[in-house]
Amino acid sequence: MLPSFRMKREFNALLFAVLLFVGIGSVNPVFLTVRNIALTLQGSVMYIFLAAGMTFVILTGDIDVSVGAVLGMSAAVAATLVRDGYPLWAVVGGALLVGGGTGLLNGVGVTFLRIPAIVMTLGTMGILRGAMFIYTDGKWVENLPDFFKQACQICVYGINLFVLAAVVVVFLMQLYLTTARRGKYFAAVGDNLDGAVLVGVPVVRIRIAAFVVSGLCSALAGLVYTSQIGFVGNVAGNGTEMTAIAACVIGGVSLAGGTGSVAGALFGAVIMNTINSALVFLKVPAYWNNTISGLLLLTMVLADSLLHRYLEEKARRKRLNARFARAAERRACDDARA
Amino acid sequence: MVEQNGPAPLVEVEGMVKSFGENAVLRDVSLALRRSDVMAVVGGNGAGKSTLMKILSGIYTPDKGSIRIEGREVSLHTPSAAHAMGVYLVPQEPLLFPNMTVEENLSLGLDESRADVRRRAVALIKRLDWPLSMSRQANSLSIAEQQLVEILRGLLRSAKVLILDEPTSSLTFAEIQSLFKLIKELRAEGVGIFYITHRLDEVFEIATHVAILRDGRVTLEGPVGDFTRELLLQGLLPSESRKGSAAARTKTLHRNAPDAKPALVLDRVSGYGFRDISLSVYPGEVLGIAGVVGAGRTELAEAVFGIGKLVGGRVLLEGADITGCGVRGSIRKGLNYIPEDRRRNGLFGAASVRANMTSAVLDTLGRVFLPVFRERKLTSKYIEEFSINTTGQEQSLGALSGGNQQKVIISRILATNPKVLILDEPTRGIDAGARGDVYRIIDALKAEGLAVLLVSSDMEEILALSDRVVTMYNGTINREFGPGEIALDGLMAASFGVC
Numbered sequence: 001m002l003p004s005f006r007m008k009r010e011f012n013a014l015l016f017a018v019l020l021f022v023g024i025g026s027v028n029p030v031f032l033t034v035r036n037i038a039l040t041l042q043g044s045v046m047y048i049f050l051a052a053g054m055t056f057v058i059l060t061g062d063i064d065v066s067v068g069a070v071l072g073m074s075a076a077v078a079a080t081l082v083r084d085g086y087p088l089w090a091v092v093g094g095a096l097l098v099g100g101g102t103g104l105l106n107g108v109g110v111t112f113l114r115i116p117a118i119v120m121t122l123g124t125m126g127i128l129r130g131a132m133f134i135y136t137d138g139k140w141v142e143n144l145p146d147f148f149k150q151a152c153q154i155c156v157y158g159i160n161l162f163v164l165a166a167v168v169v170v171f172l173m174q175l176y177l178t179t180a181r182r183g184k185y186f187a188a189v190g191d192n193l194d195g196a197v198l199v200g201v202p203v204v205r206i207r208i209a210a211f212v213v214s215g216l217c218s219a220l221a222g223l224v225y226t227s228q229i230g231f232v233g234n235v236a237g238n239g240t241e242m243t244a245i246a247a248c249v250i251g252g253v254s255l256a257g258g259t260g261s262v263a264g265a266l267f268g269a270v271i272m273n274t275i276n277s278a279l280v281f282l283k284v285p286a287y288w289n290n291t292i293s294g295l296l297l298l299t300m301v302l303a304d305s306l307l308h309r310y311l312e313e314k315a316r317r318k319r320l321n322a323r324f325a326r327a328a329e330r331r332a333c334d335d336a337r338a
Numbered sequence: 339m340v341e342q343n344g345p346a347p348l349v350e351v352e353g354m355v356k357s358f359g360e361n362a363v364l365r366d367v368s369l370a371l372r373r374s375d376v377m378a379v380v381g382g383n384g385a386g387k388s389t390l391m392k393i394l395s396g397i398y399t400p401d402k403g404s405i406r407i408e409g410r411e412v413s414l415h416t417p418s419a420a421h422a423m424g425v426y427l428v429p430q431e432p433l434l435f436p437n438m439t440v441e442e443n444l445s446l447g448l449d450e451s452r453a454d455v456r457r458r459a460v461a462l463i464k465r466l467d468w469p470l471s472m473s474r475q476a477n478s479l480s481i482a483e484q485q486l487v488e489i490l491r492g493l494l495r496s497a498k499v500l501i502l503d504e505p506t507s508s509l510t511f512a513e514i515q516s517l518f519k520l521i522k523e524l525r526a527e528g529v530g531i532f533y534i535t536h537r538l539d540e541v542f543e544i545a546t547h548v549a550i551l552r553d554g555r556v557t558l559e560g561p562v563g564d565f566t567r568e569l570l571l572q573g574l575l576p577s578e579s580r581k582g583s584a585a586a587r588t589k590t591l592h593r594n595a596p597d598a599k600p601a602l603v604l605d606r607v608s609g610y611g612f613r614d615i616s617l618s619v620y621p622g623e624v625l626g627i628a629g630v631v632g633a634g635r636t637e638l639a640e641a642v643f644g645i646g647k648l649v650g651g652r653v654l655l656e657g658a659d660i661t662g663c664g665v666r667g668s669i670r671k672g673l674n675y676i677p678e679d680r681r682r683n684g685l686f687g688a689a690s691v692r693a694n695m696t697s698a699v700l701d702t703l704g705r706v707f708l709p710v711f712r713e714r715k716l717t718s719k720y721i722e723e724f725s726i727n728t729t730g731q732e733q734s735l736g737a738l739s740g741g742n743q744q745k746v747i748i749s750r751i752l753a754t755n756p757k758v759l760i761l762d763e764p765t766r767g768i769d770a771g772a773r774g775d776v777y778r779i780i781d782a783l784k785a786e787g788l789a790v791l792l793v794s795s796d797m798e799e800i801l802a803l804s805d806r807v808v809t810m811y812n813g814t815i816n817r818e819f820g821p822g823e824i825a826l827d828g829l830m831a832a833s834f835g836v837c
Binding site for chain 2: 179181184185187188191192194195196197198199200201254258259311315316317319320321322
C-alpha cells in the first residue's frame with residue numbers, strides 16, 4: 001500500500017475537487033456552467049500561487065504565515081507604482097522585490113538566527129502589515145490604469161491568461177521538484193534533516209531558498225490580486241495564509257515535511273476557493289468561509305498526524321522486536337547444527 | 339610526505355583529542371587502517387568510539403590531532419568533505435529519507451545524472467546479489483535493507499573507507515549473515531572498514547584487526563589472531579587503580595530477615611524491546627541491572643513505570659498488582675522513576691530549585707493554594723541533607739551543575755515517599771565529586787528501607803552500589819549475580835553476551 005501512497009495523495013485531492021463540483025452542481029446546477037467554472041478557476045489563481053510557494057516551505061519542514069502580508073504589501077507597492085505611471089517591468093519588479101526580500105529575511109532568521117519559523121514569519125507578518133499601513137497612509141490605492149485592470153481578462157486560445165500562467169508556473173515547479181538533480185533537496189531536508197546533512201545537501205541554503213520562493217510566489221499573488229480586484233484596500237490578503245496552508249494540506253503536502261507536491265497544492269487551492277464560492281451558491285452566509293477553512297485544515301492535519309504516529313510507532317516496535325527474533329534464530333540455527 | 343616502506347595506510351589517525359565542555363571524550367587516540375582491513379572498534383559506553391568515527395566522517399571537528407588518507411594529510415570538516423575523500427559513515431540508525439524511493443535515496447546529493455546513478459546502483463546490487471527494488475519506498479524497508487541502502491550510498495560515492503556503527507544492533511540473524519557476506523566482498527575489493535560493535539562474537543567472525551578503546555584511549559590494538567575472548571574482556575576492564583577505588587567502598591546489606599517480602603516483583607513481563615523478565619527487589623536493597631546500550635533496560639524501566647507499554651506479565655508492588663495503572667498510578671502507589679536523560683525528561687530548567695523539588699507533591703502539599711512555608715521547609719531539608727550546591731531556593735535549576743540537578747531530582751522524587759525507586763543511569767555526565775554524593779544518597783535511601791532498581795552501563799557503578807545484579811542482553815536477563823558473586827569481569831562478560 002505504501003509505495004503508491006504518495007501519488008494517491010494528489011489523486012485524492014483531484015478526486016475531491018471533482019466530487020465537490022459535482023456535489024454542489026447537483027444542488028445548484030448554475031454552479032456547473034462553463035462560465036462559473038471559469039470564474040472559480042480565475043478566483044483560485046491567487047491561492048494557487050500562495051499554496052505553490054508555501055509547498056516549498058512546508059516540504060522543508062518549516063511554515064510561512066507571512067504570505068498574506070507579503071501579498072498585501074506587494075500589491076500595495078505594485079498598485080502605487082502602476083498608478084504613478086511606472087513601466088510594467090518596474091511594477092512587477094517592485095512587487096517581486098518585496099516578496100523576495102521578505103522571504104530572504106524569513107529564511108535568514110529561521111536558519112542563521114534559529115528563530116522558529118512560525119515566530120519568525122509571524123513577526124515579519126506584523127512588520128509588513130504595519131509597513132503597508134504607513135506606506136499607503138491607511139488609504140486605498142485606487143485609480144489604477146485600465147490596461148492593468150483588464151490584464152486579468154486577457155484570454156489565450158480561450159483560456160484566461162492568469163489561469164494559464166498559474167498552471168505553467170506550477171507545471172515548471174513540479175518538473176523541477178521531481179526531476180531536477182537538486183529539486184529533491186527540498187523534500188529531503190524536511191524528510192530527514194540529519195540524513196540530508198550526511199549526504200551533503202546544503203541544508204541552510206535550501207531552507208532559505210524555500211522561503212524566498214514562497215515570498216516571490218506571494219508577490220505574484222499580490223499582482224494577480226491587484227489586477228483582479230482593481231484596487232488595494234489596507235486589509236488586502238488578510239487571512240489568506242490560512243487558506244494557503246489549508247490548500248497545501250488538502251493537496252497532500254504533509255505539515256511534517258518531506259511529502260507533497262505543488263500539483264497537489266494546486267488542486268488544494270482550487271478546492272479551497274471552490275468551497276468559498278460554493279457557499280454563495282448554497283446560500284450560506286459568507287462569514288462561514290473562515291470557519292469552514294479552519295475546520296477543514298484541522299481535520300486534514302489531524303488525519304495526517306495520526307497516520308504518521310501510527311507508522312512511526314509500528315516501525316519502532318518492529319525494530320525493538322528484532323532483538324529476540326535474532327536470538328531465537330541463532331538458537332534455532334545452533335540446534336540444527338547440533 | 340616521504341613514502342615509507344610499502345603503500346601508506348588507507349587511514350591514519352594520530353593524536354586525536356576531543357572534549358565536549360569539561361568532558362574529555364578522546365584523549366590522544368592513534369589508529370591506522372589498511373586496505374582490506376576490517377578493524378573492530380570495541381569499547382564500553384562513553385569510551386569514545388562514536389566520537390572518533392564522527393570525527394572521521396566530518397560531523398565533529400577534533401580539538402587536536404591529524405588525519406591522513408593514503409598518506410596525505412586532510413581536514414574533514416563537513417560530511418561532504420569526508421565523502422570526497424572516500425570516507426562514508428553508515429550510522430547505527432539508518433538516516434534515510436522515509437518518504438522517498440530507494441533510487442531517490444541513493445541519488446540524492448550526488449552530482450551526476452539520475453540515469454547514471456541508477457545504472458551504477460543496479461549494477462552494484464546485482465553484483466552483491468542482494469534483492470532490492472529501486473522503486474520501493476524507504477519506509478517500507480526492513481532495517482537491514484535500510485542499512486544496505488546506506489552502504490550502497492557509500493559505495494556509490496566510491497568510498498574507500500566504510501564506517502559501520504553497530505550495524506547488527508537491530509538485525510535478525512539471517513540479515514547479519516548477509517551483511518557479513520557483503521563485508522567479505524567489499525574487503526576483496528580493497529575497501530577498509532571500521533566496524534564498531536558491542537558483540538564479541540562478531541569480532542572473531544568478521545574482523546581482521548581489533549582496537550579496544552577505553553576512556554578515550556586505545557588500550558590494546560592488533561590483528562584479531564592475537565586476541566582471545568578473555569583478552570578482549572580484559573582490555574575492556576578499567577585499570578587497576580580505578581578498580582581498587584571501586585572495591586574499597588564498603589557495602590552494607592539492609593535486607594532484613596530471610597522471610598522479608600519483596601517490595602517489587604516483576605513476573606515474566608514482556609514489552610517492546612524486552613521479553614520474559616522476572617525479578618524481585620527487597621526493601622533496603624539495591625538491585626543492579628547491567629548491560630550495554632540497546633539491551634532493553636530503559637525500555638523495561640519505562641514500561642514498568644507506566645510510560646511504555648507492557649504486552650505481558652505482571653508488576654507487583656508489595657504484593658498488589660499495579661500492572662498497567664499508568665504513571666500517576668505508579669507514583670501514588672509508591673513506585674517512582676528517575677530517567678536517564680535529565681534535560682529531556684526530568685527537570686524544569688527555568689523554574690526555581692524549590693518549584694522543582696515540590697513539583698511532584700503539589701497535590702498533597704495543599705488543597706487549593708500552595709502553603710509556601712511548608713514548601714520552603716521541605717526544600718531546605720533536602721538542600722541540607724544532600725548538600726546541594728545552590729545560591730538559594732529561588733535559583734533556577736538550569737543554572738546548577740549536572741550533579742546538583744540530579745540531586746534536586748532525586749529529592750523531588752523522595753518527597754513523594756516512594757517505596758521503590760528506579761534509577762536509570764543516575765550519574766551520566768556528572769563530575770566525580772557529585773557522583774560520590776549521589777552514591778551516598780543512594781546508600782542512605784537503602785538504609786531507610788527503600789528498594790532501588792539501578793539501571794547502569796557503568797560496571798563500576800553497578801559494582802559499587804548493588805547488593806545483587808542481573809545482566810540483560812538482547813532484551814532478556816542472561817545472568818544473575820548473588821551478593822558474593824558480583825565481580826567486574828563476570829559482569830562485563832555477561833553484558834557482552836558471554837556467559
